[in-house]
Amino acid sequence: MKVVGLIGGMSWESTVPYYQVINRTVAQHLGGLHSAKILLYSVDFDEIEAMQREGRWDDAGVALAEVAQRLQHAGADFLVLCTNTMHKVASAIESRVSIPLLHIADPTAHAITQAGWRTAGLLGTSFTMEQDFYSTRLAQHGIATIVPPPEDRAVVHRVIYEELCRGRVLDESRRAYRRIIDGLARRGAQCIILGCTEIALLVRPSDADIPLFDTAALHARAAALRALDADTT
Numbered sequence: 001m002k003v004v005g006l007i008g009g010m011s012w013e014s015t016v017p018y019y020q021v022i023n024r025t026v027a028q029h030l031g032g033l034h035s036a037k038i039l040l041y042s043v044d045f046d047e048i049e050a051m052q053r054e055g056r057w058d059d060a061g062v063a064l065a066e067v068a069q070r071l072q073h074a075g076a077d078f079l080v081l082c083t084n085t086m087h088k089v090a091s092a093i094e095s096r097v098s099i100p101l102l103h104i105a106d107p108t109a110h111a112i113t114q115a116g117w118r119t120a121g122l123l124g125t126s127f128t129m130e131q132d133f134y135s136t137r138l139a140q141h142g143i144a145t146i147v148p149p150p151e152d153r154a155v156v157h158r159v160i161y162e163e164l165c166r167g168r169v170l171d172e173s174r175r176a177y178r179r180i181i182d183g184l185a186r187r188g189a190q191c192i193i194l195g196c197t198e199i200a201l202l203v204r205p206s207d208a209d210i211p212l213f214d215t216a217a218l219h220a221r222a223a224a225l226r227a228l229d230a231d232t233t
Helices: 012-030 045-053 057-074 085-094 105-114 126-130 132-139 150-162 171-186 215-227
Strands: 003-008 037-042 078-081 119-123 144-146 191-194 212-214
Touching (some): 003 012, 003 057, 003 215, 012 037, 012 215, 037 057, 057 085, 078 215, 085 126, 085 132, 105 191, 105 212, 105 215, 119 126, 119 132, 119 171, 126 150, 150 171, 191 215, 212 215
Parallel strands (some): 003 037, 119 144, 119 191, 191 212
């Protein structure tokens, strides 16, 4: 079994499900008392969030690349960055290590195309929704993305940082997300990408009339399968 190197803490609320899903997937495949071999480095998200807010993406890339190097030196066989937004600096991380990084958009795109969909509504931080680092990766798999209008993007972003990252799950915000998802569906979205690892803490499949794809769960399961040398395509 390969050793999974998790770069977590962004936020820690959504890193917890990674640990659970990876271990549960390994246990389901191997049975008995088996669990995954995991190295976890959990960053101080306040430091990373400040770099995001101030546009210091180069600094963020350096910081996470240093974490990746520590995990590699500790024995990780591959890396999992437990956040969508910080895949903006994925290339900076990859350039500083010799072990592979499992990109979060790839297992998500595979699940969507396997389901037969080609147009997805994308929810996430404003960085993920408004910049092209994520949508371009999805487009490489043949998936077009639709994002909410500016005022709704602001709502989605605010709920992530002010509520979900702090462990607050509010019914009012769930209703707002339902409205925004309905709007994306009316504009042609065949499914919705929960493109921030915290969103699944708030939104469930029953909250939408179209399929939801939980990037954190898909990413974690793909990590477990890679650790087992199983199919991760």
